[in-house]
Amino acid sequence: MSELAQVVVRVLVVDDHHLIRAAVRQIVDAEPDLEVVGEAGDGEGAERQAMELLPDVVLMDVNMPRGDGIRTTARLSANPALAEMKVLLLTTFEQDENVLRGVRAGAAGFLGKSASAAEIAASIRAVHEGGSALSTAAQSALVRHVGGRGENAPLPGAVARLTEREREVLELVGRGADNQTVADVLGMSPATARTHVSRMLAKLQVGSRAALVIVAYESGLVVPGAGPVDESSPRGHVRRRT
Incomplete structure (x- = not known):
């Protein structure tokens, strides 16, 4: 073959609402370099699917039954078998505490569900490539809730x-x-x-x-x-x- 095969990012969609999963699947599958390989409706299902499918990126809701998205992110991030997998939190609730907890749990990004299709697709690519994807609201939340140091204080x-x-x-x-x-x-x-x-x-x-x-x-x-x-x-x- 004269051309290199296109790398396709494999995505697991996790949300407790079927209609939202369907909408996200439509957004992802519309992109030639992205593919939904599985879905889950709660944290427990996300862990099972992640271990079985080994996706590149998990697009994870925050508020779900049987394991919320942040606790599930922490468990996935601590699993050596999933070291290459990235978690992108997608939620209606871009509350300060959720953003801080999510990032500290190992999430590579945090988006609101109001994000456009283009923003979701670009964020999946960014975290897969080792970058981060933080919405404007998420970035503001981090700034408000992390403590700085004095100008002349020693570095940690x-x-x-x-x-x-x-x-x-x-x-x-x-x-x-x-x-x-x-x-x-x-x-x-x-x-x-x-x-x-x-x-x-x-x-x-x-x-x-x-x-x-x-x-x-x-x-x-x-x-x-x-x-x-x-x-x-x-x-x-x-x-x-x-």
Whole structure:
């Protein structure tokens, strides 16, 4: 064959409402690179289906019977057999506590059910590729509920042990930059940016890129109101912190 086969992202849809599952399935299956491989109506079913089907991404409701989405996310994230699988929480309730608990449980993203079909599809691709997908409401919730540090206070131990370049990458990730943007701002390849992110996940012992956003704010590398990365400015306004 002269052309490489297209990679298809395999998706498990979990929601206790049949009509919502059907609507999400229609959105996903309309994309040539996405495919729904299974459905579940509660947390217990999600765990069974995840182990049986080994999907790439689980699109998970939060409020469900027999295991809510956040507790189920934590169990899936702790299972070594599912280490490559990503969870994207999709819910009507973008409440602050839910967002924080969801990200800390290992979710790679958090979207409201008001998200458009294009936003849902793009978010599935983003988390599958190792990125994060946080709605504007979810990002605001994280900013409100993570504690920062004083401008001159020492960095927390785990963050202080990162290399200077890793802290620069962490700041950019905290401000919403994807690997390509990190690479453009810091003058490296996307593969190198991806390697830095993987090493930080291990060093900081967090389970997702979204969790790095929390670390970036809690450590003070990113402060509320910092705004998105300005790629047109030298080094994207990355601050050198010690």
